[in-house]
Amino acid sequence: MKAVGYARVSSQEQIEGTSLKAQEDQIRAYAMMKGLDLITVMIDAGISGGKPLASRPEGSRLADMVNQGEVQAVVITKLDRGFRSASDCLNNVEAWEQRGVSLHILNLGGSTIDTSTPSGKFFITVMAGAAELERNLIRERCNEGRKIRKAQGCRIGEIPFGFSLAEDGKTLVKCGEEQEAIALALDLKSQGYSASGIAGELNRREITTKKGSQWTHKQVIRLLQRAA
Incomplete structure (x- = not known):
């Protein structure tokens, strides 16, 4: 039986050290134990689990392989590596079943x-439904937490690049190093650099985003729009 493996981590998980190699090793070991002919392990690095599988770069390739009848099994380590929700998982499982493809x-x-x-x-x-219930409960608790912080006058939402939060929990104050990075990005733009070129230069200089990751052209575009 031909099989394809799939592994994923989000940008934040990459920062926190979640291992793609560990996922791949587990998939390969399972395929060997079950006698599956593992064609490849597709990897989406820095991709949010909020995206449907078919909307991800390697997830889209996986879907094409399934639709073209190239594999009879898909192997992932955990539910949230492959799918954004219970309904997303079950919809794929039902569609794959019609093509004779099983999910492991x-x-x-x-x-x-x-x-x-x-x-x-x-x-x-059952488990997919339980997982979705848990996510909904977490979302509800987060929303309640935001309401409480808002009632207390605390700032709600992401702190933009170039600023940090003052001790009062409300006021934004300029962050020197990040302001210098913004000035550099604006200067590069004035020199004719594209968003991708600016991202490349920031990364070359080891200037990271607020979350400590490398810059993408989309993040640079948002940065320039806020700074305009």
């Missing part, structure tokens, strides 16, 4: 799931 999840609630079996289909439906 190495760790879903501590168990390995194979959707080609009746118990696997049942378990993934």
Whole structure:
């Protein structure tokens, strides 16, 4: 049975050290144990789990392989590596089932799931629903927390690049190093640099974003728009 593996980490998870190699190693070990002919392991690095699988660069390639009948199994380490929600997962599983493709999840609630079996289909439906319930509860708690902070007069939302939050928890104050980076970006723009060129120069100088990651052209565009 031909199979394809899929691994993903978001930009923030990359910063925190979540390992793509660990995911790939687990997928390859599982394929060997199950006798699957693993064609490749597709990797989406720095991609948010909020995007549907088919909207991700490597996720789109995976979907094409499934649609073209090139594989009979898809292997991922955890539910949230492959899908943004329970409905996203179940919609894909149903579509893949019609093409004779099963989904293998190495760790879903501590168990390995194979959707080609009746118990696997049942378990993934229950666990996917539970996972979505948990996310909704977390979102609800976060919203309540924001309301409380807003009522207390605290700042809500992301702190823009170039500023930091004062001790009062409300006031934005300029951050010297980040303001210098903004000035550099504006200067490069005046010299005719594109957003991609500015991102490349910032990265070359090891100037990182607020979250400590490298710059992309989209982030530079937003930076320049705010600074205008």
